[in-house]
Amino acid sequence: MTDTHSHIYEPEFDEDRELVVQRARQAGVERILLPNINEASIGPMLSLCDLYPGYCYPMMGLHPEDVADDYSEVLDKMEELLKDPSHPYIAIGEVGLDFYWDASRSRQQIDAFTRQIEWAVRYRLPLMIHSRSAHAELVRSIRPYVSEGLSGVFHCFGGTLDEARELLSFEGFMLGIGGVATFKKSPLPEILQSVPLQRIVLETDSPYLAPVPYRGKRNEPAYVAEIMQKMACIYNVLPEEVEKVTNANVKRVFLRVK
Numbered sequence: 001m002t003d004t005h006s007h008i009y010e011p012e013f014d015e016d017r018e019l020v021v022q023r024a025r026q027a028g029v030e031r032i033l034l035p036n037i038n039e040a041s042i043g044p045m046l047s048l049c050d051l052y053p054g055y056c057y058p059m060m061g062l063h064p065e066d067v068a069d070d071y072s073e074v075l076d077k078m079e080e081l082l083k084d085p086s087h088p089y090i091a092i093g094e095v096g097l098d099f100y101w102d103a104s105r106s107r108q109q110i111d112a113f114t115r116q117i118e119w120a121v122r123y124r125l126p127l128m129i130h131s132r133s134a135h136a137e138l139v140r141s142i143r144p145y146v147s148e149g150l151s152g153v154f155h156c157f158g159g160t161l162d163e164a165r166e167l168l169s170f171e172g173f174m175l176g177i178g179g180v181a182t183f184k185k186s187p188l189p190e191i192l193q194s195v196p197l198q199r200i201v202l203e204t205d206s207p208y209l210a211p212v213p214y215r216g217k218r219n220e221p222a223y224v225a226e227i228m229q230k231m232a233c234i235y236n237v238l239p240e241e242v243e244k245v246t247n248a249n250v251k252r253v254f255l256r257v258k
Helices: 017-027 042-051 071-083 106-123 135-148 161-168 188-192 221-235 239-253
Strands: 031-034 056-058 092-098 127-132 152-154 173-177 200-202
Touching: 017 221, 031 042, 042 056, 071 106, 092 106, 092 135, 092 152, 106 127, 106 135, 127 135, 135 161, 161 173, 173 239, 188 221, 200 221, 200 239, 221 239
Parallel strands: 031 056, 092 127, 127 152, 152 173, 173 200
Antiparallel strands: none
């Protein structure tokens, strides 16, 4: 299994990070992909990847909720890291748009997202995209660059079937499915019945959105096994088939992952 979206470099894991990684390995997690959030998270993320080479993989990006007054300068610094031909980053992420809590910075978020889409094109890297209450704006931002060979993941997908179809009309993109699919009242299981397994990757978004039976607790990469089991039920296949197909999907998108 691959946890395609985890933030185990964050302080929530400072007390037991090594045990978290051990439990992930024991659960069958073969690799953990780490989206960056802001300038401050780069150091802890890279330190974790240095501790677990070939197991933890870093991304570079500015999360939409971290788009502050100095976002342009922060993006300049981040791009300098991507210009190094020996950089370790496997994707541009976590990037995107989030108007759920506060839409007052929508213009700045769209500008930051557009710049980071251009990084994906320039440096030939996939995107790890966050979107909340911003579907139409997200699609408008991506569409002009589709012919440039973009690929990536729409992280933590929780939209409608029509929205899923619109996002998957962008070839090379997957839906990232996590703990929400296991929630009792989630509409995702019904929606996913109309989405090919070949367009799905698994994720936890640790430490957030833990799946059932851990809902309400701190999430961690080992729990991606619960999501795999749920996908097996939704698609009526063995868990081993879900693992095989989703791992192949990961390799198609994240070309720098071993």
